Structures are given as C-alpha cells and as structure tokens.
Amino acid sequence: MxxxxxxxxxxxxxxxxxxxxxxxxxxxxxxxxxxxxxxxxxxxxxxxxxxxxxxxxxxxxxxxxxxxxxxxxxxxxxxxxxxxxxxxxxxxxxxxxxxxxxxxxxxxxxxxxxxxxxxxxxxxxxxxxxxxxxxxxxxxxxxxxxxxxxxxxxxxxxxxxxxxxxxxxxxxxxxxxxxxxxxxxxxxxxxxxxxxxxxxxxxxxxxxxxxxxxxxxxxxxxxxxxxxxxxxxKDVKTASIVTIYPGFTVPADGAFHAIRWSDGHTGYQVTAAGIIGHQSKLDLAGLHQGDLVQVRAVYVFPGNPTPTAQALNQQTVTVNPTTIGDQFVVISANENHQVPAGTTITFEVAVTPAPGTAGRNLTFGDATRKTVLLFS
The missing domain is CATH 3.20.20.80 (Glycosidases)
Incomplete structure (x- = not known):
C-alpha cells in the first residue's frame, strides 16, 4: 500500500x-x-x-x-x-x-x-x-x-x-x-x-x-x-483506517443505519483502555438537494448494555449534487475520548430525504473511510 x-x-x-x-x-x-x-x-x-x-x-x-x-x-x-x-x-x-x-x-x-x-x-x-x-x-x-x-x-x-x-x-x-x-x-x-x-x-x-x-x-x-x-x-496500540464494504448502500428513510466497513464489521472494539481518536468521511452518491445527512458514533461500554450516541455531524445538502459529479462528502470532526477496554464503537448514518424524494438508496464513493487511533 x-x-x-x-x-x-x-x-x-x-x-x-x-x-x-x-x-x-x-x-x-x-x-x-x-x-x-x-x-x-x-x-x-x-x-x-x-x-x-x-x-x-x-x-x-x-x-x-x-x-x-x-x-x-x-x-x-x-x-x-x-x-x-x-x-x-x-x-x-x-x-x-x-x-x-x-x-x-x-x-x-x-x-x-x-x-x-x-x-x-x-x-x-x-x-x-x-x-x-x-x-x-x-x-x-x-x-x-x-x-x-x-x-x-x-x-x-x-x-x-x-x-x-x-x-x-x-x-x-x-x-x-x-x-x-x-x-x-x-x-x-x-x-x-x-x-x-x-x-x-x-x-x-x-x-x-x-x-x-x-x-x-x-x-x-x-x-x-x-x-x-x-x-x-502514550504508545499507539491500535490504528486502523478502513473503507466502505463493497456494494454497501443506505436507504434515505430518516433512520440511523450502522455503516458496514471493508473489514466486514460495523462495530469497532477497543482492545485496551486509553484515549481513542476517531473520524469518519462519507462520500455519498444519490443525494438530492435538501436532504439532511446525520452522522453519529454509538458507544457500548463493557458492563453497560445501554448504548450512548454522540452526534458527529449534521449537514443539509445545499447544492444540487448532480452539478458536482453526484458526490457529496460529509466529514465528522475528530473526536477524542477516554474509554475502557472492551468498548465498542459503531458509526451510523441517517439521511432524511427532501420532500417528495423518498424511496432511494444511497451508495458510497471511494473517499468514504473510517479512522480510529487508540493511545494507551
């Protein structure tokens, strides 16, 4: 590589x-x-x-x-x-x-x-x-x-x-x-x-x-x-950057959907206690002007089955994507958090369709990726 x-x-x-x-x-x-x-x-x-x-x-x-x-x-x-x-x-x-x-x-x-x-x-x-x-x-x-x-x-x-x-x-x-x-x-x-x-x-x-x-x-x-x-x-214990799973799509239905990455997983499990830094980039094709794109991280901590969701980005498509090659990139800010070993993080996306444009599936372009770094 x-x-x-x-x-x-x-x-x-x-x-x-x-x-x-x-x-x-x-x-x-x-x-x-x-x-x-x-x-x-x-x-x-x-x-x-x-x-x-x-x-x-x-x-x-x-x-x-x-x-x-x-x-x-x-x-x-x-x-x-x-x-x-x-x-x-x-x-x-x-x-x-x-x-x-x-x-x-x-x-x-x-x-x-x-x-x-x-x-x-x-x-x-x-x-x-x-x-x-x-x-x-x-x-x-x-x-x-x-x-x-x-x-x-x-x-x-x-x-x-x-x-x-x-x-x-x-x-x-x-x-x-x-x-x-x-x-x-x-x-x-x-x-x-x-x-x-x-x-x-x-x-x-x-x-x-x-x-x-x-x-x-x-x-x-x-x-x-x-x-x-x-x-x-602190030493890097884990570092991974993965792209999207081939053929993965997400419906424009307003609901949050876990993203499946190229390693086959949706959740990322932290192997050691420390500070985790993560960021996601979603390169979406099939969006319409007026769609609302939301990205969040969902944490499940060991011993606590109740997930904790954190909003990473919320962005309305303000341009007609067809004028820029039908791609629209949404990037979450880098987040750093102290987490215990065994924590699982899942990245999710929701697309609320513009009025009158429901019933679509969105595909992911080559720029889509997830970045996770763990320092412990």
Missing part, C-alpha cells in the same frame, strides 16, 4: 491554495499534509502566514496526519529554534498538542547562502521531541547529506527523477513507484527513507506545482511511525 502526502508553504497560497483545495486533496487520497511554520536565522525569524489555516483545513477535511515543518539554520541555538517553532504552533495551531496525528518535520537543507550542518537538524529535532513528546521526521535528502550522521529519526528523502505537470499519482508511477530511486538507503546510521518526495511539480486537484510525497506502508504503519511519542508518552 502507498500513502500520498503534500508538503506546502506560503508559495502554494500564491499559486491559488485555498481550504477548498485542501479538502479536495483529502478526497483525492492525500493522507498526510505538512506546511512550513518557522525559519530562524541570525538575521531574524520567518513566521508563515498560512501554516495555521492550511493544517487546520487539513484537519477539517479529515487528513489524519498533519505536520509543521521547521527550516533549520546555522548560527542560532538549536534550543531557541525549537522553542520558536513551538510558540508558533501554540499561537496558530492551538489543537496541535492534542491531535494524535501531529508530527514535526525538520527541514534540513544546504542552501546557497547557508550550508546547514546535519548536526543542526538532529539537535533541533531532538529538542522538539524532548519538549513536546511529538515525533520529528528528518527531511534531509540523500543528494545533499549522503552518509552524514542524521540520527534515528524517520528519514524523508527528496529526489526528483522527473518534474512534469501531471497528477501526483501519475508522477509517482513515472518516478518508479515503490521501487523508484528515492527509496535507496543513506545517511548514518544507514536507513531506507520512510517518505520520498518524488516531484515538485505535481498537480493535486486544481493545484499545480506541488511537492508530492509517498509513504510505502499502511495507515497503521504511518501512525506508529509518528505516534510512538504521542502526547504524554
């Missing part, structure tokens, strides 16, 4: 990036999103104008893994650079510390005006992990840092076999895909990169000139990579 990611900055905003385009990227399969936050040099501090709203838009669109990147520089104490980054995140991303999928991206590069030593990146990453208990990923290309000492951070390599204006998935295939040149081991200790930035000119939906990235692995493996040092030092 391959997951795709997008590395953004204020430059993407100058090329037309909006929250709607971030949401479109999520629907197209972007699973991790990063954005530049700070860069501190002896001459001053750069604060991104856009990182806050870009990552918040990613969170709202259901992208589970979100990272702020810190461009490290020479000549400034590494502890100072780390603290500047944390202060920026606190001010512009007030939810970052409680988001299970948040991570730091260390942007280590040899600029024409500053050939940054690898030790600077390692020290800033170490400081960020020590101060926040969030994982740092080391963006340092093989082409620039070769056999340099890069620590034990997950490695992120930039290598562009081609730079063409084409869809990000097509660009990955053209670059060699899961056996492409960007997956070669490098650095000291020698390690195969966990993420490969394979082009800087991809199209992601309507957005052009994008830095596109790939991760060879499952959602569970990505979550574990960045979640080993989740808030409070």
């Amino acid at each position: 391959t997951l795709y990611g997008w590395d953004t900055s204020d430059y993407d905003v100058s090329r037309g990036l909006t929250p709607a385009r971030v949401a479109a990227a999520a629907a197209l399969g972007i699973s991790f999103l990063t954005s530049k936050g700070t860069e501190q040099s002896p001459s001053g501090v750069f604060h991104s104008l856009s990182c806050g709203w870009i990552l918040t838009a990613g969170r709202n669109a259901g992208i589970p893994y979100l990272g702020m990147y810190v461009v490290v520089r020479s000549g400034v104490p590494t502890a100072t650079q780390a603290q500047t980054a944390i202060a920026y995140a606190d001010a512009h991303l007030p939810w970052w510390s409680s988001w299970p999928g948040f991570f730091w991206q260390i942007d280590l590069e040899r600029w024409p005006y500053d050939s940054v030593a690898p030790a600077v990146g390692v020290q800033v990453g170490t400081e960020l992990e020590r101060r926040t208990s969030k994982t740092a990923v080391m963006y340092a290309s093989k082409g620039q840092y070769g056999s340099s000492a890069l620590g034990d951070f997950p490695r992120w390599n930039a290598n562009y076999p081609h730079n063409l204006d084409e869809a990000f998935t097509t660009a990955y295939t053209r670059a060699g895909g899961d056996t492409g040149p960007g997956w070669q081991a490098y650095g000291t200790p020698s390690a195969v990169p966990r993420i490969w930035q394979y082009t800087s000119t991809a199209r992601i939906g309507a957005q052009h000139t994008c830095d596109a990235n790939a991760f060879r692995g499952t959602h569970t493996e990505f979550a574990v990579m960045i979640g080993d040092t989740a808030e409070g030092g």
